[in-house]
Amino acid sequence: MIELIKRLPKAELHLHIEGSLEPELMFRLSKKNHIDIPYNSIEDVREAYNFTNLQTFLDIYYAGAKVLITEDDFYDLTWEYILKCVENNIIHTEIFFDPQTHTDRGIAFETVITGISNALADAKEKYGITSCIIMCFLRHLSQEEALATLEQSLAFKHHIVGVGLDSSELNNPPSKFIEVFSRAKQEGFKLVAHAGEEADFSYIYEALDLLEIERIDHGVQSIKSPALLKRLKEEQIPLTVCPNSNIELKVFDSYQQHNIKQLLDYGLNVSVNSDDPAYFKGYINQNFINLYENIDLSAADIITLVKNSFRSAFIDDELKQAYLARVDEAV
Ligand code: ADE
Numbered sequence: 001m002i003e004l005i006k007r008l009p010k011a012e013l014h015l016h017i018e019g020s021l022e023p024e025l026m027f028r029l030s031k032k033n034h035i036d037i038p039y040n041s042i043e044d045v046r047e048a049y050n051f052t053n054l055q056t057f058l059d060i061y062y063a064g065a066k067v068l069i070t071e072d073d074f075y076d077l078t079w080e081y082i083l084k085c086v087e088n089n090i091i092h093t094e095i096f097f098d099p100q101t102h103t104d105r106g107i108a109f110e111t112v113i114t115g116i117s118n119a120l121a122d123a124k125e126k127y128g129i130t131s132c133i134i135m136c137f138l139r140h141l142s143q144e145e146a147l148a149t150l151e152q153s154l155a156f157k158h159h160i161v162g163v164g165l166d167s168s169e170l171n172n173p174p175s176k177f178i179e180v181f182s183r184a185k186q187e188g189f190k191l192v193a194h195a196g197e198e199a200d201f202s203y204i205y206e207a208l209d210l211l212e213i214e215r216i217d218h219g220v221q222s223i224k225s226p227a228l229l230k231r232l233k234e235e236q237i238p239l240t241v242c243p244n245s246n247i248e249l250k251v252f253d254s255y256q257q258h259n260i261k262q263l264l265d266y267g268l269n270v271s272v273n274s275d276d277p278a279y280f281k282g283y284i285n286q287n288f289i290n291l292y293e294n295i296d297l298s299a300a301d302i303i304t305l306v307k308n309s310f311r312s313a314f315i316d317d318e319l320k321q322a323y324l325a326r327v328d329e330a331v
């Protein structure tokens with residue numbers, strides 16, 4: 001089974017590029033850019049990665065991102081993730097970035113997007129990895145700030161496929177961002193949002209009905225509403241589930257209690273993703289391996305999860321069919 005997990009070509013649909021910042025690169029950049037970080041050693045950093053909920057993680061994640069200053073830093077960050085894609089057999093990836101985390105520190109939008117997109121272009125050239133970029137609005141900030149970010153992004157629209165919504169979920173419901181999502185839709189962006197990670201399933205309804213999103217990031221709290229489950233199944237709305245993240249952030253107490261198998265058995269379109277792999281002890285293969293070792297996932301389940309990620313990707317139908325055929329070949 002572990003051999004199958006490793007050999008299957010995969011797509012990743014829920015990955016925050018800032019969440020792939022490994023402690024080694026954080027240290028190198030903190031020295032190069034003279035940015036203080038509150039750790040004395042790599043071991044120190046790993047010890048600090050002991051979270052009790054989403055917010056305790058976000059505080060550390062935003063502090064870590066402060067070492068990213070130049071275009072090369074964003075290139076290196078993205079390139080290191082691409083090398084993990086090669087290791088994990090990820091052949092298509094859709095990466096999130098949080099422009100406000102950087103522009104609020106005086107880093108230009110252009111610096112961030114150019115570093116990331118140059119690395120992704122090189123990934124296509126060197127490894128044939130396809131990708132797209134999704135810009136997330138920070139939901140703990142205001143809709144006005146999100147609108148200003150959307151405005152800034154328009155000059156770089158050719159690099160950005162969609163918009164998303166992330167950061168502190170509780171008390172920052174999708175309804176706070178109706179106008180900016182409507183504007184993004186008018187601009188032709190694909191729409192996704194984190195919903196039902198920590199907050200209840202009403203956030204998933206809001207994301208679907210008020211923001212008109214196409215994919216739900218996380219969405220595991222849907223289990224509490226039979227009516228919502230029925231709708232997610234009928235409409236085959238993708239849920240980009242992140243098992244390691246859910247365990248590390250205490251959304252579930254253990255892998256045994258994770259509900260991905262129930263969601264899958266119910267016929268929902270769920271996939272497996274790594275969210276912030278440098279912080280959550282592993283990349284996509286490790287997420288699958290942890291599930292396999294802890295819950296009763298069959299080979300057929302793993303293949304369905306992998307195929308769902310390709311089915312739900314923002315790629316044209318021809319490429320989708322070609323990737324699904326590659327999964328079948330590997331099987
Ligand atoms: N930003 C990075 N990872 C996140 C997550 N799991 N939930 C919300 N915001 C995030």
Ligand code: ZN
Nearest residue numbers: 166194217275
């Ligand atoms: Zn996320």
